[in-house]
Amino acid sequence: MPEDHDWEAYKVPPTRTPVSERTTSVPNPVNYFQTAFNYVFDAPVTFVREWIERLQNKNKFYYYHQKFRRVPDLSECLEGDYLCYYEAEAQWRRDRMVDQQIVEIVQERMAACRQREGPNQFQNCAKEMELLAQVTKAYQDRYGELGYHGNARTCLMKQKHRMMEERKAAQEKEQS
């Protein structure tokens, strides 16, 4: 069964639906529909699910998130040390997957905020927008135009070029 998100990780702000005051004596038909739905669908499904969970709780087993040790980076490898290259490459790919997931999560939060706020999204979602802008800029700087065949070496070369240009720009600013 797909599990829910971790609600503790990102606290959704409380809903601000206004409390409506009764102006007529006619009862709200929505309540009847809600109780009907409850008895017809909700209660049996919950009962079956709880029965299954009671069965499964007798022998529980767990799964964990794998923690990988940090190995020397590509910039710390000696030239010609192909084993070091291989480990650094594997580590770089894992880090890239993690970064992709981070970007996806921030995008989801932005979309959730937008859906929640509706017409006042541009005012109330400023924090999420800012976070998304920062995260995508960082991702673009690091993994941006490497393409499909990007690997740790091309990423390192991109960083090298960026540092060279920064240094050149700093020198030009010093001269002028």
Add this chain to the structure above:
Amino acid sequence: MSRVLRAAAAWAVRRAGGAGTTGTTRVTGITITGITGIAPRLPGTLVPVRHSGDHGKRMFIIKATSFYDSRFLKLLRFYIFLTGIPVAVLLTYINVFIGEAELAEIPEGYVPEHWEYYKHPITRWIARYILDPPEKNYEKDMALIDVEARKTELRIMELEARRLMRHRGDGPWYHYETPDKNLVDNSMKSTPDN
């Protein structure tokens, strides 16, 4: 269809003539359509026939054969359910009675086995009994890279040694055997008038 044919028969009877018809007599569910009685009939009239009361006259409906189609569908259902039902029963049993794993923090000082990083019980089973652990795979790749790296190094060194020996001529390679100078017969050039 048979009702249409029956209605057509009744209409033909009415058109042919009403001599001797007493209508339909319902006697214990038997209807008599057509002309009854012993009165003389016009030529081309129908013969009295008895039919049962529930469905009327039995008709031979002419339509295209459905033998091949129904045989195909029967065989299709049979072969799909032959493995489909056991697989469905197995999956239901696993998902209901065994269930998926729960996410937990790695306890202190405990190193989980390589299959304990997966959620679904079938994935865990495959990772445990069928596939190699990812550490073994990693080490196999590293061993291959190591062997190839050593081979590359040796090949480069061999090429360099060959180049140097050819260039300097002081090594054991690039020697071409020449005959001993004591074997050379100089009698042809020993006197000036040969």
